[in-house]
Amino acid sequence: MAPAEPILQVRDLVKHFPLTQGILFKRQIGAIKAVDGVSFDLHRGETLGVVGESGCGKSTLAKVMMALERPTSGSVMVNGKDITKAKGAELKRMRRNIQMVMQDPYTSLNPRMTVGDIIGEPFEIHSEVVPKGDRRKRVQELLDVVGLNPDHINRYPHQFSGGQRQRIGIARGLALQPEIIICDEPVSALDVSIQAQVMNLLDRLQKEFNLAYIFIAHDLSVVRHISDRVAVMYLGKIVELGGDNQIYERPSHPYTQALLSAVPVPNPEGREARQRIILQGDPPSPANPPSGCRFRTRCWKAQDICAKEEPLLQIRPGTDHPSACHFAEALDVVHSQS
Amino acid sequence: MSDPSVTQDLIHGGEGPAASVVSASNKPRSLWQDTWDILRHRKIFWISLIMLILFLLMAAFPSLFTHKNPDYATLAKSMEPPSGEAWFGYDLQGRDVFARTIYGARTSIIVGVLATLLTVVLGGIAGVLAAYYARWVDSVLSRIGEIFLGVPYVLGAIIILGTVAPAQSSPDRVTIMAVVIIVLAVLGWPILMRIARSSVIQAKHQDYVQAARALGAGPFRIIFKHLLPNSLAPILVYATITIGSYIGAEATLSLLGIGLREPVISWGIAIADHTSYIRTGAHAMLFPAAFLSLCVLTFVMLGEAVRDALDPKLR
Numbered sequence: 001m002a003p004a005e006p007i008l009q010v011r012d013l014v015k016h017f018p019l020t021q022g023i024l025f026k027r028q029i030g031a032i033k034a035v036d037g038v039s040f041d042l043h044r045g046e047t048l049g050v051v052g053e054s055g056c057g058k059s060t061l062a063k064v065m066m067a068l069e070r071p072t073s074g075s076v077m078v079n080g081k082d083i084t085k086a087k088g089a090e091l092k093r094m095r096r097n098i099q100m101v102m103q104d105p106y107t108s109l110n111p112r113m114t115v116g117d118i119i120g121e122p123f124e125i126h127s128e129v130v131p132k133g134d135r136r137k138r139v140q141e142l143l144d145v146v147g148l149n150p151d152h153i154n155r156y157p158h159q160f161s162g163g164q165r166q167r168i169g170i171a172r173g174l175a176l177q178p179e180i181i182i183c184d185e186p187v188s189a190l191d192v193s194i195q196a197q198v199m200n201l202l203d204r205l206q207k208e209f210n211l212a213y214i215f216i217a218h219d220l221s222v223v224r225h226i227s228d229r230v231a232v233m234y235l236g237k238i239v240e241l242g243g244d245n246q247i248y249e250r251p252s253h254p255y256t257q258a259l260l261s262a263v264p265v266p267n268p269e270g271r272e273a274r275q276r277i278i279l280q281g282d283p284p285s286p287a288n289p290p291s292g293c294r295f296r297t298r299c300w301k302a303q304d305i306c307a308k309e310e311p312l313l314q315i316r317p318g319t320d321h322p323s324a325c326h327f328a329e330a331l332d333v334v335h336s337q338s
Numbered sequence: 339m340s341d342p343s344v345t346q347d348l349i350h351g352g353e354g355p356a357a358s359v360v361s362a363s364n365k366p367r368s369l370w371q372d373t374w375d376i377l378r379h380r381k382i383f384w385i386s387l388i389m390l391i392l393f394l395l396m397a398a399f400p401s402l403f404t405h406k407n408p409d410y411a412t413l414a415k416s417m418e419p420p421s422g423e424a425w426f427g428y429d430l431q432g433r434d435v436f437a438r439t440i441y442g443a444r445t446s447i448i449v450g451v452l453a454t455l456l457t458v459v460l461g462g463i464a465g466v467l468a469a470y471y472a473r474w475v476d477s478v479l480s481r482i483g484e485i486f487l488g489v490p491y492v493l494g495a496i497i498i499l500g501t502v503a504p505a506q507s508s509p510d511r512v513t514i515m516a517v518v519i520i521v522l523a524v525l526g527w528p529i530l531m532r533i534a535r536s537s538v539i540q541a542k543h544q545d546y547v548q549a550a551r552a553l554g555a556g557p558f559r560i561i562f563k564h565l566l567p568n569s570l571a572p573i574l575v576y577a578t579i580t581i582g583s584y585i586g587a588e589a590t591l592s593l594l595g596i597g598l599r600e601p602v603i604s605w606g607i608a609i610a611d612h613t614s615y616i617r618t619g620a621h622a623m624l625f626p627a628a629f630l631s632l633c634v635l636t637f638v639m640l641g642e643a644v645r646d647a648l649d650p651k652l653r
Contacts, residue, residue, distance in 0.1 A: 066552045092554040100552045108545035112567040112648075121563075122553050172549065 007179055007212055008042035008065075008098075013074035015057075015064050019287060033286050034060040036236035037074075039313075044179065047206065047213040049227030049244070051220060051259070053283065057236040058216045059103075062184045065214070066100050067091060078180070096126060099173040103185040105165035109157040115168055116153035119143065122175040129176060142171040145208075146201060163194035167201065174205065182214045187222060199226055220263050224248055232256045235286055235294040238313055242321030250330035252319040254299050257331050293326070301327045376647040383647075386639035393633055397444040406437040408603055417619035427621040430612060438603055439626050445604035447633065449519055450585040456523035457530050457584075458577050464527065465534025466561060469542060480535075483528035492590065494525045499596040511602055518597050522584050533576050537569035544568070571645045578641025582634030589630075605630045 016031035035057045042048050050058050063069045065076050067083045075082045083094050102108035109118055116139050123135045130138050140150035146167040157165055166186060173181050183202065187195040203226060205211060217223045223230060223244075230247040232240040232255065240253040251257045258277040279298045284290055290297050296306040305326055315321065316328040377383045396403055412432040420427040426435035464483065468476040486494075498521050503509050509517070541547065547564050555563075589606025591597025593613070598604050608626035616623055 063548075068548060068551055095552065095554040100549065102545045102549060104545055108549055110544075110546040110550075110564055110568070113563070121550065121555070125554050125559065169549075172553075176553075 005044065006041035007044050007079055008214075009075075009077040010041075010065065011039050011075045011077070013038045013061070013064060013076065014072045015060050015069060016072045030287050033236050033289060035064060035071075036289075038233075038236075038238055040231055040238065040241060042180065042212050042214060044212055045206065045210045046229065047215055047227045049223035049230040050214060050216045050233060051218060051223050051230060052233035053218060053259075055283065055286065056233045057286070058218075058233055059184055061233075062100065062182050062214070062216055065182055066098065067095070092126070096129070096176045097178050098180040098182065099176060099178040101166070101169050101173050101181060101183045101186045104189050105162050105169055106189070108169050109165055111157055114154050114156055115143070115148075115160075118157070118168060119171045119175060122172060126176060138175070142175055145174065145205070146171045161194075162190050163197060166190060166194075166198050170198075170201065170205070174209070177209065178211070180212045180214070182216070184216045185218070186215075188217060188219065195222065202226065220248075220259065232259065235283060235289055237294060237324065239295065239324045240322070241313060242323075246321045249332055250320065252316070252321070252323040252328040252330050253295075253325045254301055254327075255295050293324070295325075301325075303327070373644070373647045377643060380643050380647070382639055383643040386636050386643060389632065389636040390640060393443055393447060393636060396440055397447045400437075400441045400444065403440045404434075404437045406434045408433060408437040408441040409601070410434070417615065417622060419619070420621055426625040427619070429608070429622040430615065430619075435608075435622055435625050438608060439605070439629050441603045442605045442608055442626060443629065443633070445515065445598060445602055446585050446588065446606060446630065449515060449522070449588045449598070449604070450581040450633075450637075453519045453522035453526070453584045453588075454577055454581045456519060457526045457580060458573065460523060461527035461530025462534050462573060465531040466538050466565065468531065469535045469538035470557065470561060470565065476535075479531065483531050486525060487528040489525065491525055491587075492594070495521050495587075495591055496594065496596060498524070499591065503596070508599070514598055514602065518588060518591060521591075522587055526580065526584075530573065530576060530580075533572050534569065537572050538565050541565045541568040567648070570648060574641050574645050574648075578637045581637045582630075585630055585634065 013035055014033075014037055015035040016033050018028045019030040019032065020026040021029050038057075038061060040048065050061065052058055060069065064071045064084070067076075067086070071084050074084070076084050078094055078098055081090075081094060083091065083098065086094050113121075116136065119139045119142055120135055123130045123138065136153075140153060143150045143153065148164060148167050148171070152160075157168065160168065166189075170186075186202070187198050190198060199222065202213065202215075206213060213226070215223060215226055227244050229242065230244050231238045232247065232253065234255050240247060240251065240256045247256060248260065251260055254277075258279050261275060261277040277300075281298050284294070284297055290307070292308055293299070293302070293306040293311050296302040299306070303326070309326070311324045311326045313322045313324040316323055316325075319328050319330055400408075410433065412428075415424075415428040415432040416430055418424070418428040418432075420435075424434050424436060426439060429435050429438065464479050468479040499517065502517050503514055542565060547560060550560055550564055585606065588597055588604065589609050592599065592604065592606040593610035598607055600607070605626040609623050609630070612619070612623040
């Protein structure tokens with residue numbers, strides 16, 4: 001599952017939020033380094049999972065890729081064109097190709113618009129996509145595609161449950177028939193049983209429309225279920241990138257190993273066999289990250305070199321996928337059969 | 339979610355009780371259509387609407403309600419209490435209080451409504467711009483607002499009105515009304531700007547605004563489709579209260595002799611003229627004051643009904 005042409009290329013993406021002081025004349029006293037040099041490719045029809053703990057820059061990454069925030073530097077090439085530098089009509093045209101499903105289904109839908117207006121809004125903004133007379137029919141088709149009753153077109157968001165609302169959000173994202181959908185924690189606000197329904201819907205839609213997903217989450221099992229490749233983020237950087245089996249069965253970065261060792265194991269027998277890696281302390285502040293390797297302050301393998309030299313994301317001896325650790329070493333922490 | 343009908347997540351979930359208001363008909367609907375549907379079924383809306391129409395009729399065609407001349411004075415009848423001949427009695431100058439109260443509606447309502455409209459337009463635009471564009475636009479507009487807010491209301495009005503229309507001058511009806519309206523709005527817009535600004539900022543950080551931006555929506559669509567409908571409620575409520583307080587403020591300025599003045603007839607002037615006679619002839623002040631309160635109540639009730647109907651969650 002790796003077609004040749006990447007439809008999304010992210011290169012050295014950096015987003016710093018300035019920290020300012022002063023009432024009228026603001027001066028910069030520092031910067032939150034939310035995303036600090038992220039690069040990856042996304043291919044047609046592929047799902048790239050992005051995992052990491054809260055505050056590691058996942059959502060900022062999504063916002064920059066959607067051109068909702070301007071990056072400090074770096075580029076996001078959608079079909080060969082840089083969306084971060086596009087403006088006006090060109091940016092509007094490019095947005096048809098890259099859409100987003102938001103995290104919280106309770107705040108992502110305007111409470112004063114009917115479902116028909118919400119899903120129909122993309123057609124009003126991009127009026128050239130569907131002629132006016134056909135829009136209502138298209139909206140009902142979209143409702144049907146995401147498994148909602150097309151007759152509910154005149155209802156308001158508050159008349160739906162969380163899972164149904166998320167389906168409405170997905171229908172809105174699908175309306176312009178994009179090739180890329182960025183899902184920013186699309187199931188983390190839902191009950192587990194509803195999570196599965198929404199995941200299966202996303203899976204089905206991917207096959208039906210040949211969509212490429214960037215699937216951001218903090219739930220490792222959810223990401224494994226849907227992803228072809230997985231990127232692990234820590235403090236604004238990707239520390240490990242590989243196929244889902246490579247990441248889950250042969251993680252080589254200590255942070256990934258620690259994350260995976262924390263995944264709950266439903267089988268009590270397997271639970272005894274696995275080793276838990278408990279990390280010490282909290283993630284350092286993104287305003288003032290550690291020198292060299294950003295994970296060194298919590299890493300049990302840290303040596304002098306880790307403080308001096310920043311490890312690059314590259315394939316290292318003994319590993320089969322890129323890892324940003326000087327002492328990368330494959331280690332099966334989950335001991336799963338699959 | 340307190341609504342029991344929405345807990346079902348079945349595909350093609352059945353009709354819940356919540357669906358009864360908005361039927362599953364296939365007709366496209368808009369926010370205003372739904373609002374009207376709700377309003378039609380509210381008793382308080384009809385009561386306040388009938389009262390509003392009465393007041394507006396009074397303002398437009400006072401001769402429908404009384405055939406007496408409000409300016410005809412018989413000094414011999416000064417402060418005579420209500421009787422069959424004059425329902426509300428006579429005022430200090432011996433003029434019919436009922437006729438003067440009816441004729442006063444026009445000025446009071448025009449001043450209250452126009453000053454409020456001007457305040458909402460000025461403050462609303464400033465507030466939306468400050469909240470939407472933030473950064474230096476917000477800083478500049480907020481500081482300007484604070485300058486106006488820092489001037490005590492009555493002092494500001496005395497300074498402006500004392501310069502434009504000093505007490506000894508006798509400007510014509512339209513000029514003095516226009517000046518009073520502008521003074522009220524100029525001194526009042528910063529409060530509305532703050533209300534509009536804070537509720538738009540609140541709406542702006544909602545995910546649905548981000549979603550609209552991600553779809554490529556321009557500032558016009560975001561402001562009018564997403565921000566305004568979701569921040570209208572506090573503005574509307576404040577505006578209806580403001581109509582009443584402006585009618586009162588107009589009375590205050592009249593009392594100080596710098597606002598509306600003879601020969602203009604207004605509730606404010608009637609109240610101001612007779613406050614010192616409250617023990618000997620309360621009727622001359624109480625009837626205009628009662629009309630003022632009723633009028634304010636009408637606007638407040640109407641505003642509340644509209645606000646409730648605009649919020650789909652309260653349906």
